[in-house]
Amino acid sequence: MWHRDQPFEIAGATRRAHLKVRGLSAGYGAFLVLRDVSFEVKPGLTVILGPNGAGKTTLLRALVGLIPRGGEVLLDGEELAEKTHEVVRDGIALVAEGRQLFPQMTVLENLELGAWLAPKAQRQQRVEQVLQDFPKLRERGSQLAGTMSGGEQQMVAVARAMMSAPRLLMLDEPSLGLAPRMVDELLAIARRIADAGTTVLMVEQNVKKALAVSDRGYVMERGMLVASGPAKLLARSTIVREAYLGAQASDTTTAARAVQRSV
Known part of the structure; x- marks a missing residue:
């Protein structure tokens, strides 16, 4: 089990990634889901709620190229590729909702697939790390x-993503369906x-716990x-x-006013 006081050495990135998204639009066929979305992901941990x-x-x-997108996406000032394998080479890894492991393969085999772009010797070094x-x-x-249990599978999915030594790691609903202890872990x-x-x-629906570990957050509604x-x-x-924590917040003090209602 991983412990809070245990050093974490996988830093894959040689520098902290900075993502800028401007006027992003994306959807499925003729159905547009995202409309003119602009935001930044600075070094640290950013959460998207909604x-x-x-x-x-x-x-x-859209960011990893699994669906077509419009707009501009910059990673460390350079335009991000639109094809998924090129996005991986650019230094982005996604842990998709539902983990998407290969169930009939071992844990080690799943991990090795996370570094399929790297030379074999380097893959072994990353597995060890x-x-x-x-x-x-x-x-x-x-x-x-x-x-494996759901929580253990999610841990494998995160570890497999780190095998590519990403500059930017994206997690889609990592706590979905997990016991509270495993969510915390x-x-x-x-x-x-x-x-x-x-x-x-x-991206996370456990609002309270996600905000507790994050540096910055965004709230999405209806594709905006x-x-x-x-x-x-x-x-x-x-x-x-009021919308996500079930509280009746009459507070309109500095904390409330500090949140931007549009970005």
């Missing part, structure tokens, strides 16, 4: 991924990955960003408290 159907997953899919940071997976290396891992040097962009701000201020804002 109800089901807001367009959060579509946003991540990942197993140092996820010691529980070393114990399960020969186990079929499909026989995975969100803590996301925080440690960000602290170690890999920029993290996370409707609020943004530092995570601590978002957690105290009327927008988030």
Whole structure:
């Protein structure tokens, strides 16, 4: 098991990634989901919140080239490729919702697939590094991924993404369907990955816990960003408290006013 005080060495990035998105539009066929979305992902951990159907997953899919997109996407000042394999080469990794492991392959085999672009010798070095940071997976290396618990599979999915040594790691609903203890563990891992040097962009519906580990947040509704701000201020804002935390927030003090209602 990973512990909060355990060093996290996987920093894949040689520098902290900075993502800028301007006027992003994307959808499925003639159905447009995202409309003129602009935001930044700075070094650290950024979370995107919002109800089901807001367009959060579509946003991540568009960024990694799984669906066509319009607008401008810059990674460290350079235009991001539009084809998925080129996006991976540019230094972006996505842990998709539902984990999407190969259930009939072992943990080690799944991990190795995460570095398929790297030379074989380098793949072995990365496997060893990942197993140092996820010691529980070393114990399960020969186990079929499909026989693991949901939380363990999610840990494999995150570790596999880190095998590509990304500058930017994107997580789509990492806590979905997991027990509270495992949610805490995975969100803590996301925080440690960000602290170690890999920029993290996370989509998450566990609003309270996600904001607690994040530096900055955005709120999406109906394919548009409707609020943004530092995570601590978002957690105290009327927008988030009333819509997502079930609180009756009469507070319109500095914390509430600090949240931008449009970006």
